[in-house]
Amino acid sequence: MLRLENICLRLGEFRLQEISLHVKPGTYLALLGPTGTGKTVLLETIAGVHHPSDGRIHIRGQDATQLAPEKRHLGIVYQDHVLFPHLTVFENIAFGLRLQGRPKPKIKQAVEKMARFLEIEALLQRRPSRLSGGERQRTALARALVMEPYVLLLDEPLSALDRATSNRIQNELKRIHTELGVTIIHITHDVAEAFFLADCLAVMKDGRILQEGEPEEVCRYPRSPSVAELMGIENLIAATVENARLVTAMGDLDLPPRLTGSSELPRRVCLTLPGQSVELFPAGKPQDYMWQGSLKISEVHQMNGTGIFKLILVHDGGESLKTYLSPREMELLAASVDIGMTVPVGLLGKGAHWVPQEDAPRQA
Amino acid sequence: MKNFKIIISGLGGILVLIIVVPLAKVISSTDPAVLRSTIIEPEVIHSILLTLRAALWATLASLLFGVPLAYALARWNFPGKTIIQGTIDLPVMIPHTAAGIALLMVYGREFLLGKAFAKVGVSFTGTEAGISLAMAFVSLPFLVNAARDGFLAVDPRLERVARTLGASPWQAFFKVSLPLCWRSILSGAIMMWARGIAEFGAVIILTYHPMIAPILIWSRFENFGLKYASPVAVILILLCLIIFSGLRWLAIQKKES
Numbered sequence: 001m002l003r004l005e006n007i008c009l010r011l012g013e014f015r016l017q018e019i020s021l022h023v024k025p026g027t028y029l030a031l032l033g034p035t036g037t038g039k040t041v042l043l044e045t046i047a048g049v050h051h052p053s054d055g056r057i058h059i060r061g062q063d064a065t066q067l068a069p070e071k072r073h074l075g076i077v078y079q080d081h082v083l084f085p086h087l088t089v090f091e092n093i094a095f096g097l098r099l100q101g102r103p104k105p106k107i108k109q110a111v112e113k114m115a116r117f118l119e120i121e122a123l124l125q126r127r128p129s130r131l132s133g134g135e136r137q138r139t140a141l142a143r144a145l146v147m148e149p150y151v152l153l154l155d156e157p158l159s160a161l162d163r164a165t166s167n168r169i170q171n172e173l174k175r176i177h178t179e180l181g182v183t184i185i186h187i188t189h190d191v192a193e194a195f196f197l198a199d200c201l202a203v204m205k206d207g208r209i210l211q212e213g214e215p216e217e218v219c220r221y222p223r224s225p226s227v228a229e230l231m232g233i234e235n236l237i238a239a240t241v242e243n244a245r246l247v248t249a250m251g252d253l254d255l256p257p258r259l260t261g262s263s264e265l266p267r268r269v270c271l272t273l274p275g276q277s278v279e280l281f282p283a284g285k286p287q288d289y290m291w292q293g294s295l296k297i298s299e300v301h302q303m304n305g306t307g308i309f310k311l312i313l314v315h316d317g318g319e320s321l322k323t324y325l326s327p328r329e330m331e332l333l334a335a336s337v338d339i340g341m342t343v344p345v346g347l348l349g350k351g352a353h354w355v356p357q358e359d360a361p362r363q364a
Numbered sequence: 365m366k367n368f369k370i371i372i373s374g375l376g377g378i379l380v381l382i383i384v385v386p387l388a389k390v391i392s393s394t395d396p397a398v399l400r401s402t403i404i405e406p407e408v409i410h411s412i413l414l415t416l417r418a419a420l421w422a423t424l425a426s427l428l429f430g431v432p433l434a435y436a437l438a439r440w441n442f443p444g445k446t447i448i449q450g451t452i453d454l455p456v457m458i459p460h461t462a463a464g465i466a467l468l469m470v471y472g473r474e475f476l477l478g479k480a481f482a483k484v485g486v487s488f489t490g491t492e493a494g495i496s497l498a499m500a501f502v503s504l505p506f507l508v509n510a511a512r513d514g515f516l517a518v519d520p521r522l523e524r525v526a527r528t529l530g531a532s533p534w535q536a537f538f539k540v541s542l543p544l545c546w547r548s549i550l551s552g553a554i555m556m557w558a559r560g561i562a563e564f565g566a567v568i569i570l571t572y573h574p575m576i577a578p579i580l581i582w583s584r585f586e587n588f589g590l591k592y593a594s595p596v597a598v599i600l601i602l603l604c605l606i607i608f609s610g611l612r613w614l615a616i617q618k619k620e621s
Contacts, residue, residue, distance in 0.1 A: 049524050069527035076528045082521045086543050095539075096529030147529060 001025040001183045002046065002151050007055035009045055014038040015207040016045065016052070023151065023200075028177050028184045030198035030215070032191065032230060038207040039187040043153045046185070048072050060150060075144030079156040081136040083128035089115075089139050090124040096147045114146040117179075118172065134165035138172065145176065152176075154186040158193060173197055191232045195219075203227045224355050228272040234322040235273040238357060241265055246290075249317035253291045256349030268357040273347060278313070278323035281333055282346025289346040295321065296342050311337065313345060321345075387601060394598045402595035408580065412600065415577040416607075418492055419560030422500035423553050426507050431549060434511030435537070439520060452509065455502045463502055464569025471497060471570070494570040499560035506555040514548025515541060547615055554611050561604060 007019040016038050023029050033039050044050055046057065048069035057065045064072055083092050090111055097107045115121040118138045128136055137157060144152055157173070158166040174197060177184055188194050194201055194215060201215040203226075211218055211227045222228035225236050239246035239253065246253040246269070253271070282289055295313035298320065302309055307327040314320045330337070337343065402408055436442075437449060455463055471478045471488040478488060488494035518541050526536040542549075564578040575583065577600045585593035 047528050070530045070532060074528055078521055082525050099530045
């Protein structure tokens with residue numbers, strides 16, 4: 001459906017560097033990355049607003065690199081909706097159809113059908129200024145979808161909404177994708193959002209695509225510390241591989257059996273360890289753990305409204321790790337957890353993965 | 365807080381009085397009988413109509429060229445943009461008689477463009493076209509700046525969305541940008557027209573006859589004194605107040621609706 005080949009572009013402070021992507025028909029691709037990484041510029045480049053200095057864009061097999069936006073047949077929905085403020089909801093949705101010169105009854109029929117689909121038929125005569133955030137987003141979606149675009153481009157469509165509305169629109173996007181089968185590229189910086197919606201994930205940073213694949217695969221096997229960090233993996237531990245052991249600032253770690261088998265294991269790696277693999281007061285079999293020792297609790301935070309506690313544990317060697325405790329786990333612990341306490345900790349081999357140590361490891 | 369409000373209101377009020385007092389004085393000091401007789405003088409009627417008409421032509425012609433320039437300045441980055449933006453404001457800053465001299469040296473009968481226009485039967489000295497040209501030259505910044513600010517206030521992504529929905533650049537301009545900033549353009553056009561009507565310095569260098577109202581006021585003041593100049597001034601002031609208040613009111617009505 002859409003193929004990007006080595007797209008390069010410099011636009012003010014943003015830079016796209018050799019972006020290549022292949023989006024198959026019907027795919028829901030989430031483009032995940034931190035703010036200011038060039039995601040919107042990439043989306044607008046796909047839409048034809050900016051022209052790449054190098055590389056090619058193919059839409060349905062046709063070279064569209066120099067094609068004007070109106071010839072690409074793509075729909076775009078921005079984070080803050082960008083509805084035409086001087087037009088009613090009906091006129092907003094009908095905008096593109098009217099440009100095509102379709103007969104009025106056909107336009108009315110198409111607009112009403114789309115409004116029914118997105119449950120905004122009662123709002124058709126309202127101006128955007130009199131709509132809620134969710135209603136505006138539905139209108140923006142309707143305006144793009146009524147044109148039956150080859151690809152729907154969504155620029156952080158849920159970021160400006162409150163949590164409840166965001167959840168509703170998320171379900172709506174899932175329904176749109178399932179029922180209409182439209183190909184979607186969705187920009188987000190929210191891993192949970194990407195996991196819920198997308199069947200394909202591309203992780204972007206500093207104008208580059210770092211990794212692409214199925215969301216679970218990218219999360220389980222990140223290819224770089226940056227991807228691991230962006231996927232929300234809490235702990236990245238710098239290590240050197242020596243005699244089938246991982247030498248770290250915390251001492252030596254046993255290589256988990258899964259990692260031992262990795263023939264391509266480089267000498268300098270970054271161990272990625274999710275928070276749930278860091279256990280306080282380890283109670284499993286000793287062989288379950290790749291490391292056991294004592295760490296000092298430096299911070300305890302209660303997560304907003306969830307009852308879950310986030311703990312930061314530090315080692316004398318300078319390494320610091322994050323873990324989470326549910327209220328139930330807190331109750332089961334023999335001792336209370338307080339700042340300054342030294343507690344026994346075990347690192348589970350399960351869930352651990354390694355990435356090449358291409359840059360300095362950072363705490364997520 | 366109370367003192368703050370009193371000082372701010374007092375200072376602002378002084379400025380309002382500086383504007384209102386002379387206008388009120390000239391209106392109140394004029395004999396209504398003289399005003400009535402002046403208002404039906406053919407020379408006065410002709411002069412006022414000429415002023416309004418020439419300023420209107422200047423505004424309409426400037427809309428044709430000024431709106432595209434304002435759009436380009438608001439939307440695009442190009443080499444020399446800052447210089448062009450500065451140049452636009454120049455006519456407001458330079459003495460208007462100097463502006464008139466500059467115009468004469470380009471559009472005068474003996475000069476470059478003056479000769480070229482003369483070949484197609486257009487002269488800018490001693491004609492209504494010359495009056496409009498001088499008015500346009502000195503009052504254009506009001507229109508261009510207001511229109512540019514209007515375009516800047518329109519989110520460029522609205523045009524981008526319109527383009528993805530199938531609009532050409534022209535359609536995006538006429539269906540999205542222009543409807544959203546016409547009020548700024550209208551406001552700028554009203555200001556330009558008003559400034560054009562008030563112009564004296566640049567016009568008198570290019571065209572003494574036919575006489576626009578400000579020149580007629582000056583001429584009567586020079587030849588017959590204040591008594592004969594002030595009724596014309598009062599008529600012009602009242603007419604401008606009525607027209608511009610009406611236009612402003614219309615613009616506000618549209619905005620509120």
